[in-house]
Amino acid sequence: MGVVTSAPQSVWSLAAPLLEGPVWVAHDAALWFVDIKGHKIHRYDPETGDKRSWDAPDQVGFVLPAARGGFVAGLKTGLAHFDPETGAFTQLVDPEPEKPGNRLNDATVCPDGRLWFGTMDDAEAEDSGAVYRLAADGDCVASTPFCSITNGPAISPDGRTLYHIDTLGGLIFACDLAPDGSLSNRREFARIPNEQGYPDGPTVDAEGCLWVGLYKGSAVRRYSPAGELLETVEFPVDAITKIAFGGPDLKTVFATTANKHLTPEEKAANPTSGDLFSFRVSVAGVAGTLVREGV
Template sequence: MTDHHVRTVLPVQAVLGEGPVWIGREQAVWFVDIKSRHIHRFDPASGTAQRWDAPDQVGWVLPSDDGGLIAGLRTGLHRFDPADGSFTFLARPEGDAAGNRLNDAATDSAGRIWFGTMDDAETDLTGRVYRHAGGTVSDSGLAPVCITNGPAIAGDGVTLYHTDTLGKTIWRATIDGDGRLGAATRFVTIEEGAGYPDGSVVDAEGCLWVALWGGWGVRRYDPAGALIGTVRLPASNITKIAFGGADLRTAYATSARKGLDAEALADQPEAGNLFAFDPGVAGVPVTPVAV
């Protein structure tokens, strides 16, 4: 069995840790705690961390090509300035359901943001995947689901993976040159008892890493959809990983305490922390948002 050297690197005990992203120009990993409305930054070289309060539930933070940051709040896309903690509204999906919030996001090689919404009550099929490009938000055309996750973009820039968490299914579609999606096809469905697919990311070999909510770890699937690796982590609710470090060969995983009772938390005291492990493969650099 491969030793992935799993360890806690930041003991934040997040209620709903999510959205890790490695920002290369800072050599730091950023992530959020959605329910606590916190944005976190961790510098692994110094071991130091910072935290900001958001004005609403915050699903993700991504770097932009002008040196700034774009955050996805329940109320839409905002520019976030860590210098003073301010948020400036940019855009929101038109006609999105009132009970929805933004949940997960990724950029493609053109700097477009692909992000999903979800029903905050986790009951209705109101979650959709959107595309942000040139200051405009448009519907991707993917079928609505209750909880969207991913999206994840392959290094080729033309393959998008989208997760229907409650449906336990990951879908795949092709992105054309204009940013439109082709028909979605089923990539993989998680079997009963293995947890629910949460956030995902593609490595440098084109394989998809899927975090498992209720599954105690992450899985690695090859481009054909075959399961080729599993990493077990010391928390049941793993939400997403990001590849970081100078060589992009360290995986950072967010986790959550949400939904765990006192007995479960006693069994997994590290739940909600930021973990790191050796994935045995490099990741792909994150393309900043084109603004």
């Protein structure tokens, strides 16, 4: 029996080029996410329906709440601190100053408060992106082989397995994650043929299962910790970029989508493409962790 208890429905009509990076911020009781190509940060309160937006100075791949307050934002120019009270961005570190064609794309926070994030070729052609860990001293440590479009990472609830994705290659990898932040035993977790969609942002639930959005696949997939496909959630739009678990019980799933790949005629025929969606599940997500190290 599946864990999905309701069908995905649009909850914020944005028709955005590339929504990404949904994260439930418990102390704010709200979902935060970004529109990468639209240079926007969005906040959605499902209880009141309140919607707020901020302008970013460039492409922004993610925002994650920081223990010091505010957020760590992944900009094209590197990591920055974002203060929603003032709308100000303060540069922290550029992990790849020698790669001006790259941008930051996706991220997560380990249970111990470490930030993990990926970079990618903005032109989606060169194998120039990698997954990095932000160290306590502010250095960015490259931790995976390079590929064109990295997505993730996501980290298991026990903090011992890190998943990351080579989107164009259709590959999901799992690695053993040591307490010191080092990765080992990198292995193929799942493979998705391109004709079924491109694996995008990954997220884990409380049972340790991995949820993966499919770009041009019209679905989200749920995999067991062993890599077995357990469930597929069909969407009325074709590009689902990532999900996040939210709400008081962490059983409301929010999904970001995109329409940048559609023609004007296709956008008109698919008006909810690029919207924020939600649906309910019977298995909770994992409570988010604040970024505590290196910022």
